[in-house]
Amino acid sequence: MKTFEDKPLWKGFFSVFKALPEMSVADWAEYRRVLPSESSSMPGPWRNERTPYLVEIMKELSPTSRTKEVAICKGHQVGATEAAINWLLCSVDLQPGPFLILQPTIKTAKKFSKQRLTPSIDLCKYVKGKIGGGKKAGNSLEEKAFPGGYVFIGGANSPADLASMPMGNIIADEIDRYPQSAGKEGDPIKIVSQRSSNFPRAKKFFLSTPTLKAISHIWKLFCDSDRRYYHLPCPHCCGIEGQPNGGYFVLEFELLHWDRGKPETVMCYCPHCGTGIEEYHKTEMLKNGKWVAENPGHERAGFHISSLYSPLGWKSWKEIVKDFEDAGNDVEARKVFMNTNLGLPWDNAGEQIAEEYLDRRKEQYACQVPPGVLILTMAVDVQKDRLEYLVMGWGKGEESWAIETGAIYGDTSVMISKGNVPDHWKNLDLIRTKGFYRIDGTEMRIGCTMVDAGYRSDVVYEYTKARERMKVFAVRGSSTPNKPIANKPSRNTKNRAAMFYVGTDQAKELIYSRLKIEDAGPGYYHFPNDEKTGFNASFYAGLISEKKIEVFKRGFKRLEWHKDNHARNEPLDLAVYNLAAIRFMEKDLARLTIQYESIKTPTNPITPEAKPTQRHFKIAPKQNGITLNQ
Numbered sequence: 001m002k003t004f005e006d007k008p009l010w011k012g013f014f015s016v017f018k019a020l021p022e023m024s025v026a027d028w029a030e031y032r033r034v035l036p037s038e039s040s041s042m043p044g045p046w047r048n049e050r051t052p053y054l055v056e057i058m059k060e061l062s063p064t065s066r067t068k069e070v071a072i073c074k075g076h077q078v079g080a081t082e083a084a085i086n087w088l089l090c091s092v093d094l095q096p097g098p099f100l101i102l103q104p105t106i107k108t109a110k111k112f113s114k115q116r117l118t119p120s121i122d123l124c125k126y127v128k129g130k131i132g133g134g135k136k137a138g139n140s141l142e143e144k145a146f147p148g149g150y151v152f153i154g155g156a157n158s159p160a161d162l163a164s165m166p167m168g169n170i171i172a173d174e175i176d177r178y179p180q181s182a183g184k185e186g187d188p189i190k191i192v193s194q195r196s197s198n199f200p201r202a203k204k205f206f207l208s209t210p211t212l213k214a215i216s217h218i219w220k221l222f223c224d225s226d227r228r229y230y231h232l233p234c235p236h237c238c239g240i241e242g243q244p245n246g247g248y249f250v251l252e253f254e255l256l257h258w259d260r261g262k263p264e265t266v267m268c269y270c271p272h273c274g275t276g277i278e279e280y281h282k283t284e285m286l287k288n289g290k291w292v293a294e295n296p297g298h299e300r301a302g303f304h305i306s307s308l309y310s311p312l313g314w315k316s317w318k319e320i321v322k323d324f325e326d327a328g329n330d331v332e333a334r335k336v337f338m339n340t341n342l343g344l345p346w347d348n349a350g351e352q353i354a355e356e357y358l359d360r361r362k363e364q365y366a367c368q369v370p371p372g373v374l375i376l377t378m379a380v381d382v383q384k385d386r387l388e389y390l391v392m393g394w395g396k397g398e399e400s401w402a403i404e405t406g407a408i409y410g411d412t413s414v415m416i417s418k419g420n421v422p423d424h425w426k427n428l429d430l431i432r433t434k435g436f437y438r439i440d441g442t443e444m445r446i447g448c449t450m451v452d453a454g455y456r457s458d459v460v461y462e463y464t465k466a467r468e469r470m471k472v473f474a475v476r477g478s479s480t481p482n483k484p485i486a487n488k489p490s491r492n493t494k495n496r497a498a499m500f501y502v503g504t505d506q507a508k509e510l511i512y513s514r515l516k517i518e519d520a521g522p523g524y525y526h527f528p529n530d531e532k533t534g535f536n537a538s539f540y541a542g543l544i545s546e547k548k549i550e551v552f553k554r555g556f557k558r559l560e561w562h563k564d565n566h567a568r569n570e571p572l573d574l575a576v577y578n579l580a581a582i583r584f585m586e587k588d589l590a591r592l593t594i595q596y597e598s599i600k601t602p603t604n605p606i607t608p609e610a611k612p613t614q615r616h617f618k619i620a621p622k623q624n625g626i627t628l629n630q
């Protein structure tokens with residue numbers, strides 16, 4: 001294969017690799033960098049005083065530093081990518097060498113080249129004269145040549161880019177968005193990290209907003225570094241003798257306080273003196289801030305910086321607080337908030353949910369079906385000698401209430417045929433069609449039932465096919481990553497029974513994130529403090545019996561759900577299938593929510609007529625020849 005080094009341009013490369021000027025990247029930027037209006041909210045000459053925290057990062061990227069690897073785990077709008085561009089342009093100008101800029105995909109690489117790099121080159125006359133106006137040979141969006149060097153802008157999803165790239169300086173941007181594998185080559189981060197450079201002074205610069213904790217590349221690199229945090233001086237107590245840490249502190253989200261619903265009232269409270277600090281102090285605090293390493297001496301320089309440090313005029317504390325309020329209890333939105341604003345990874349694994357935690361959450365229901373429940377669903381798991389079931393109630397925003405769980409014993413290998421329904425299935429019908437009582441004594445019935453057809457499939461299809469009019473369906477879990485929780489049913493079984501394939505990965509993830517929600521409301525799971533309902537220690541252990549762990553398949557990493565040894569995981573499966581059931585009923589839930597919201601206001605009290613209609617819970621009287629126990 002023709003590699004980068006074979007290109008004629010590289011002949012005699014080492015002869016050009018000359019003595020290093022003493023200027024740091026930050027100094028160079030102050031004198032020669034101009035920010036283009038295309039990519040910057042503050043176009044014009046680069047000023048280090050605007051983002052003082054980037055100075056030390058650029059110092060580590062300078063030829064005078066011995067550091068070979070720099071990693072920055074960051075929130076949005078802190079200017080880190082501009083620091084990377086400063087490094088590249090400074091090198092083109094003063095110390096030419098080969099560069100690779102790696103973006104998550106070829107598409108994002110081209111976009112980066114066009115929107116951020118090219119305008120920056122055009123505005124810097126010292127560099128533009130060397131790279132040329134884009135007309136020279138070897139000059140395109142993906143490749144730019146200059147005397148003594150070359151920059152290649154590639155996508156981490158392209159094995160060819162990774163295999164043929166020059167191992168000089170590397171800027172690996174947004175690394176948490178890289179694919180897990182670049183074709184046969186494997187993990188792109190590993191390829192970049194492990195291949196050593198032919199150039200003794202080459203450096204690697206990793207940048208990213210983190211994603212999921214267990215698979216975040218940048219969080220891993222940061223944890224395995226000297227871990228520097230930017231400490232700010234409190235305008236009120238810094239310099240006062242005896243203040244802990246000299247009155248310096250790391251700016252964390254927990255230090256911000258505001259009146260709920262009024263993000264404009266936000267202030268940061270000094271952890272030492274407790275005084276409120278308004279955001280206008282930030283410019284001065286950033287200027288006098290300092291990086292402090294938690295793990296000094298480590299060969300990799302690691303920096304953590306959140307959007308809370310973003311300079312005035314970029315992202316404000318008020319906007320961050322508003323993002324937080326807007327996210328509410330929505331798990332996906334909270335994850336995005338943590339990643340993009342706080343620069344922190346999201347911990348989605350179930351291992352932090354302990355049984356004691358669930359135990360503490362149990363509550364006394366006022367009645368069998370607590371107020372707020374609008375629909376009941378049921379899930380059934382078929383075992384060799386029993387049917388396990390779980391009934392759940394659902395309200396606004398999929399807030400849910402565990403209602404009843406239990407097992408019905410019987411030999412499940414016995415087939416169901418016309419006129420011959422084994423007792424355990426009959427008993428299941430009894431529970432499935434019985435009334436559950438609300439506080440006012442009215443009954444509520446199960447709206448949809450999902451029966452796991454992963455085992456004894458033929459029996460299950462017979463059972464569900466005959467009861468489809470009552471919204472009783474067969475269901476199967478599919479662990480294909482990213483498969484949606486609910487899909488349209490297929491009918492490819494022998495008796496053409498409707499069959500739902502449920503994306504178990506996503507469902508389990510959602511359930512485990514929801515189990516961590518602390519306040520009742522959308523997404524919250526309620527559990528009854530009453531063992532008669534069947535919810536005992538064994539149920540809770542089963543519910544949290546799985547963990548997401550890293551596995552390596554064909555040389556690259558992915559996350560998979562695994563069951564704890566010896567634990568029964570039926571309760572988790574039942575929770576998954578109930579989720580599929582309510583997703584099937586989502587239009588009904590939305591409609592009932594609107595009705596419920598409109599009648600629960602005191603000006604329009606609940607009357608028997610105005611109660612949420614239960615019409616769709618009605619059981620069809622004739623059951624395709626199957627006699628139900630009435």
Ligand SMILES: [Zn+2]
Pocket residue numbers: 234235236237238247270271272273274275
């Ligand atoms: Zn203070």
